[in-house]
Amino acid sequence: MCGIxxxxxLHGGSPGPQMLRDMVGTLAHRGPDATGVVCSGATGLAHSRxxxxxxxxxxxxxxxxxxxxxxxxxxxxxNYIELRKELIQKGHTFSTRSDTEVILHLYQEExxxxxxxxxxxxxxAIWDAEKQKLFLSRxxxxxxxxxxxxxxxxxxxxxxxKALLAHPDVESALDLQGLDQIFTFWFTLAPRTAFKNIQxxxxxxxxxxxxxxxxxxRYWSLDYSPEEVTSGTRxxxxxxxLLNLLLDATRIRLxxxxxxxxxxxxxxxxxxxxxxxxxxxxxxxxxxxxxxEDREFDEGAYQRQASRFLNTQHSDVPCSYQDIAQIFPEVIxxxxxxxxxxxxxxxxxxxxxxxxxxxxVVLTGEGADEMLGGYDIFKxxxxxxxxxxxxxxxxxxxxxxxxxxxxxxxQRQSPAYLKNFFRVSEQxxxxxxxxxxxxxxxxxxxxxxxxxxxxxxxxxxNALTELESxxxxxxxxxxxxxxxxxxxxMYLLPGYILSSQGDRMAMxxxxxxxxxxxxxxxxxFAAKLPSxxxxxxxxxxxxxxxxxxxMIPSSILHRHKQPYRAPDGKSFFHSPNDYVDDLLSSERIxxxxxxxxxxxxxxxxxxxxxxxxxxxxxxxxxGVLSTQLLIQQFINNHxxxxxxxxxxxxCAAS
Amino acid sequence: MSIAADVRSFVINNFLLGRGEVLxxxxxxxxxxxxxxxxxxxxxxxxxxxxxxxxxxxxxxPDNLDSVNRIAAYLNRKLSPRTSTTTTxxxxxxxx
Numbered sequence: 195m196c197g198i199x200x201x202x203x204l205h206g207g208s209p210g211p212q213m214l215r216d217m218v219g220t221l222a223h224r225g226p227d228a229t230g231v232v233c234s235g236a237t238g239l240a241h242s243r244x245x246x247x248x249x250x251x252x253x254x255x256x257x258x259x260x261x262x263x264x265x266x267x268x269x270x271x272x273n274y275i276e277l278r279k280e281l282i283q284k285g286h287t288f289s290t291r292s293d294t295e296v297i298l299h300l301y302q303e304e305x306x307x308x309x310x311x312x313x314x315x316x317x318x319a320i321w322d323a324e325k326q327k328l329f330l331s332r333x334x335x336x337x338x339x340x341x342x343x344x345x346x347x348x349x350x351x352x353x354x355x356k357a358l359l360a361h362p363d364v365e366s367a368l369d370l371q372g373l374d375q376i377f378t379f380w381f382t383l384a385p386r387t388a389f390k391n392i393q394x395x396x397x398x399x400x401x402x403x404x405x406x407x408x409x410x411x412r413y414w415s416l417d418y419s420p421e422e423v424t425s426g427t428r429x430x431x432x433x434x435x436l437l438n439l440l441l442d443a444t445r446i447r448l449x450x451x452x453x454x455x456x457x458x459x460x461x462x463x464x465x466x467x468x469x470x471x472x473x474x475x476x477x478x479x480x481x482x483x484x485x486x487e488d489r490e491f492d493e494g495a496y497q498r499q500a501s502r503f504l505n506t507q508h509s510d511v512p513c514s515y516q517d518i519a520q521i522f523p524e525v526i527x528x529x530x531x532x533x534x535x536x537x538x539x540x541x542x543x544x545x546x547x548x549x550x551x552x553x554x555v556v557l558t559g560e561g562a563d564e565m566l567g568g569y570d571i572f573k574x575x576x577x578x579x580x581x582x583x584x585x586x587x588x589x590x591x592x593x594x595x596x597x598x599x600x601x602x603x604x605q606r607q608s609p610a611y612l613k614n615f616f617r618v619s620e621q622x623x624x625x626x627x628x629x630x631x632x633x634x635x636x637x638x639x640x641x642x643x644x645x646x647x648x649x650x651x652x653x654x655x656n657a658l659t660e661l662e663s664x665x666x667x668x669x670x671x672x673x674x675x676x677x678x679x680x681x682x683x684m685y686l687l688p689g690y691i692l693s694s695q696g697d698r699m700a701m702x703x704x705x706x707x708x709x710x711x712x713x714x715x716x717x718x719f720a721a722k723l724p725s726x727x728x729x730x731x732x733x734x735x736x737x738x739x740x741x742x743x744x745m746i747p748s749s750i751l752h753r754h755k756q757p758y759r760a761p762d763g764k765s766f767f768h769s770p771n772d773y774v775d776d777l778l779s780s781e782r783i784x785x786x787x788x789x790x791x792x793x794x795x796x797x798x799x800x801x802x803x804x805x806x807x808x809x810x811x812x813x814x815x816x817g818v819l820s821t822q823l824l825i826q827q828f829i830n831n832h833x834x835x836x837x838x839x840x841x842x843x844x845c846a847a848s
Numbered sequence: 849m850s851i852a853a854d855v856r857s858f859v860i861n862n863f864l865l866g867r868g869e870v871l872x873x874x875x876x877x878x879x880x881x882x883x884x885x886x887x888x889x890x891x892x893x894x895x896x897x898x899x900x901x902x903x904x905x906x907x908x909x910p911d912n913l914d915s916v917n918r919i920a921a922y923l924n925r926k927l928s929p930r931t932s933t934t935t936t937x938x939x940x941x942x943x944x
Contacts, residue, residue, distance in 0.1 A: 602889070603886035603888075603889055608905050608906075608908040610908070610909040611885070611909070611910070615885050636881070642864070642865070642867060790865075792867065793865040793866055793867060794865075795866070796861060796865035800862070800865075805862075807890070808886035808887055808890070809885075810886075
């Protein structure tokens with residue numbers, strides 16, 4: 195796991211190695227073990243390395259064919275051993291044992307199509323000197339990040355935005371339209387990012403720069419075509435198939451020349467992965483978790499049960515309100531986008547614990563909720579649909595109270611209000627975004643925090659229309675459950691879960707996450723499962739529970755799903771924090787220009803009085819503060835220019 | 849301060865964070881997205897504390913609570929001695 199960066203000169207000339215060193219120097223946290231820079235004609239590639247496979251031979255950038263093909267690669271190709279054997283049979287000779295070299299030979303053999311053969315998590319760039327072609331690719335689900343931009347004479351790419359901003363010709367400015375999307379969905383719609391003129395390569399896409407032209411194409415898409423009905427025999431067959439696939443996905447994710455640990459949250463998914471790993475490796479596994487000071491969020495009891503049952507050597511790191519406030523600026527330096535919950539912060543503490551315990555690689559349970567019917571939003575949509583079929587029912591909405599036992603605001607509602615909050619009118623039922631309307635419309639209310647100038651810039655923007663316009667033509671004919679799954683798996687997963695809570699928090703402490711549930715074979719299998727086996731009536735992840743029965747403690751198998759949450763806005767007012775007071779002060783808000791001074795003051799006053807308890811208030815506070823931190827760290831303190839002018843000039847929606 | 853003025857001020861300060869220019873007395877809090885599920889409870893707590901009343905679950909409906917004018921009308925009904933059985937207060941001190 196590593197950081198990559200590179201420059202391609204579009205109109206002649208060669209990039210300077212110092213510029214590449216400056217860019218990759220900002221990515222030292224992703225790859226503290228070695229740095230490499232290579233310039234070859236119009237291109238320069240850079241790499242910062244976290245050594246995991248072939249510790250001696252895997253140095254990068256790497257070349258084959260007498261320097262005609264060069265690669266800089268971040269990630270892992272888990273099926274590299276099988277691919278290597280196949281390539282050797284075809285006459286390829288290898289000088290290392292690394293997965294990196296396998297990609298180069300496979301590219302030599304199959305060209306751009308080579309990515310279809312890879313099972314892994316990657317972002318890489320290959321320079322094909324013969325064809326004068328730069329080929330970039332990102333894995334199917336967007337586990338690894340890849341950003342790019344163009345200046346007048348160069349195309350630049352990197353694992354993180356900060357490496358692009360290190361180039362003197364790249365301007366640093368907030369993209370208001372990106373902010374508008376985050377203040378609706380929690381993520382930007384790729385290729386858009388929170389920074390103006392900086393793009394991200396969407397998951398499952400390749401990008402080619404050749405003859406001064408840039409083209410991108412999607413090389414993989416997920417086919418949601420669930421089986422209609424199922425018999426008891428078929429159900430048993432599918433559960434065995436799922437287990438075998440997960441076992442193999444875990445097996446190849448244990449390929450590493452350094453020890454592999456696992457996150458163990460106390461929930462179903464990470465316990466299943468830990469159990470599978472336990473079955474595969476003889477040694478006592480090392481597991482890691484976060485425990486919360488506030489019992490409302492803590493899952494320590496379940497973590498201890500799972501650890502005892504699977505005989506792991508477990509460590510946990512406590513997380514307090516003060517911890518969240520203290521590390522939050524560092525968290526935002528790594529998310530590189532505004533966030534609306536503090537949930538990434540505990541992940542930062544967790545990866546720090548892993549690293550301090552001497553581990554570089556962890557397996558995690560991410561992806562099961564999206565692929566196998568785990569999220570409450572799926573259940574919520576199912577209940578709303580059920581209610582919508584008999585909208586006058588007084589008891590159907592009561593199911594919503596059972597769904598959110600931990601939310602006081604829901605528990606104390608009358609059916610009349612639940613109906614309005616959960617949107618079950620005929621018009622709502624017909625919306626392509628039916629499942630997500632309550633979440634997105636609530637989130638979009640945060641835009642009232644924006645300054646008049648920012649609101650005016652955004653007056654013609656409509657994030658929902660922007661999303662609708664890019665959905666595939668077949669989206670409308672999907673079943674409602676599949677639609678909700680698609681929106682979570684194709685958008686929230688890469689846009690927020692795998693980035694802000696995943697790659698960025700793990701790599702901040704030089705730790706690589708591996709995700710068996712996101713093996714593309716598991717994902718493709720899951721997309722064809724009948725939705726009734728993912729959620730049987732209201733029983734979430736039914737088939738996974740069936741497959742995992744006996745492997746994990748029954749208390750975890752049958753526990754009520756607790757979504758992962760962390761304390762939000764309250765963290766910042768629990769004890770005095772100078773940076774919070776400064777960034778939310780009237781002067782600062784006025785100067786940065788993105789938010790309305792009166793609104794921010796009123797929100798802060800509400801928090802200080804302890805009266806800000808709603809989801810909306812909490813998201814607003816975290817959203818404003820993280821945006822202010824982003825401006826402070828990437829725009830105001832950016833060494834290349836006078837911030838305020840720049841922001842005011844370039845903080846535009848177009 | 850009239851009931852309507854008090855409610856408007858509470859909604860503007862608490863939910864609109866001072867941006868009252870967008871609020872008319874007949875605007876639906878739900879349609880405008882002014883109040884979320886927790887917000888309703890904050891509103892109820894404010895009304896109960898300020899006016900010394902108890903709002904029952906049966907009364908927790910948009911017809912009573914979904915705009916400044918509806919709340920004012922509901923409170924007038926609730927506080928009127930002829931129809932109210934839940935309060936004996938005859939004069940109500942509104943907050944400054």
